Amino acid sequence: AQSVAQPEDQVNVAEGNPLTVKCTYSVSGNPYLFWYVQYPNRGLQFLLKYITGDNLVKGSYGFEAEFNKSQTSFHLKKPSALVSDSALYFCAVRPNTDKLIFGTGTRLQVFP
Amino acid sequence: DAMVIQNPRYQVTQFGKPVTLSCSQTLNHNVMYWYQQKSSQAPKLLFHYYDKDFNNEADTPDNFQSRRPNTSFCFLDIRSPGLGDAAMYLCATSRDPGRGEKLFFGSGTQLSVL
Numbered sequence: 469a470q471s472v473a474q475p476e477d478q479v480n481v482a483e484g485n486p487l488t489v490k491c492t493y494s495v496s497g498n499p500y501l502f503w504y505v506q507y508p509n510r511g512l513q514f515l516l517k518y519i520t521g522d523n524l525v526k527g528s529y530g531f532e533a534e535f536n537k538s539q540t541s542f543h544l545k546k547p548s549a550l551v552s553d554s555a556l557y558f559c560a561v562r563p564n565t566d567k568l569i570f571g572t573g574t575r576l577q578v579f580p
Numbered sequence: 581d582a583m584v585i586q587n588p589r590y591q592v593t594q595f596g597k598p599v600t601l602s603c604s605q606t607l608n609h610n611v612m613y614w615y616q617q618k619s620s621q622a623p624k625l626l627f628h629y630y631d632k633d634f635n636n637e638a639d640t641p642d643n644f645q646s647r648r649p650n651t652s653f654c655f656l657d658i659r660s661p662g663l664g665d666a667a668m669y670l671c672a673t674s675r676d677p678g679r680g681e682k683l684f685f686g687s688g689t690q691l692s693v694l
Contacts, residue, residue, distance in 0.1 A: 500680040511584075511670050511685030512623070519680040556620055562677065570622040 470495040472561045474571035481549045482579050489544040489574045491559030501542040502560040502568070503533055512558060518542060529553070549578045583607070586671050586686035593661050594694050601656040601689045603671030609684070611677055612654040614646060615670040617688070623670055629654060658691075666693045 472493045481487045493499065500519055504512040516527025523535045533544045542559060559571040584605045593599040603612065611630050615623035627636045629648045643665070645657040658665055668690050672683040 502682065504683075504685075506620075509668075509688070509690065511586075511672075511687045512683070513685070514682040517680060517682060558622065562680065564678075567625060567628075568677070568683065572622050573620060575620070 470561075470563060470569060472559055472569050472571040474557075474559055474574045476574050477572075478575045478577060480577045480579065483551050484548050487546050487549045487553070487576065487578070489557050489559075489576060490541070491543060491571055492539070492541045493559075493561045493569075494540065495561055495563045495569070497564045499564065500562040501533075501535060502562070503527065503531070503542075503544050504558045504560060506556040506558065506573075508555075515544070515557075549576075551578045551580055554578045584671055584673055584684050584686040586669075586689050588689060589687065590690050590692070592692045592694060593658075595663065596660045599658050599661055599691070601658075601669050601671075601691070603654045603656075603686055604652050605654075605671075605673045605684075606652070607673055607675070607684060608651060609673035609675045610651075611674045612648060613670075613672040613674070613683065614644075614654070614656050615672065617668045617670055618666075626656070661691070661693045663693050666691055 502517045503515040506512045516525050518525045518535045526532045531546050557574050560568050562568045613628040614626045617623045626640045647655045668688045670688045671686040674683050675681045
């Protein structure tokens with residue numbers, strides 16, 4: 469079955485430190501890959517996506533993600549975390565001809 | 581700004597009393613989605629419209645129905661809400677998901693069932 473895994477329910481990081489939120493997937497073909505962020509009581513907001521091309525994708529709010537085909541991973545990163553980055557992050561994968569599959573989400577907590 | 585608007589933000593209904601949630605978009609996107617999200621879990625797709633074509637997910641209960649009278653509006657009807665239907669309901673749109681276009685989400689409607 470096709471799936472998306474976010475192995476960490478929560479990631480804690482100090483403000484100013486780099487952060488990584490992990491995502492791996494198991495789908496056939498060459499899927500489209502996405503990261504979305506959700507702030508409390510809000511809908512999801514698009515951060516970035518990978519379709520093709522350069523493996524390092526830059527997105528909104530200083531976030532970036534690295535696509536690794538051999539490891540089927542698409543980890544979200546930011547060089548220097550802000551307290552305001554604290555939110556729920558969802559990785560999502562779209563197989564070429566099918567609907568979006570969301571991961572279970574990772575709560576990012578950035579401490580001052 | 582062009583956006584996806586959901587009304588109301590909070591909806592309280594009684595067990596078994598029909599309720600309708602609404603979504604409108606100014607993006608003129610072909611595709612509109614309804615997701616159900618419980619307690620910070622992953623959003624679960626209920627159904628989507630590609631233009632007027634309705635696509636129901638296999639595990640969406642019959643209790644959930646949808647209407648899309650025109651490009652801009654889409655409604656979610658819950659015919660007889662149960663306690664288990666309390667959740668955040670998210671509407672989203674996309675121009676061309678087959679080309680990797682992103683989804684635009686509304687702010688959601690938080691449904692409580694008493």
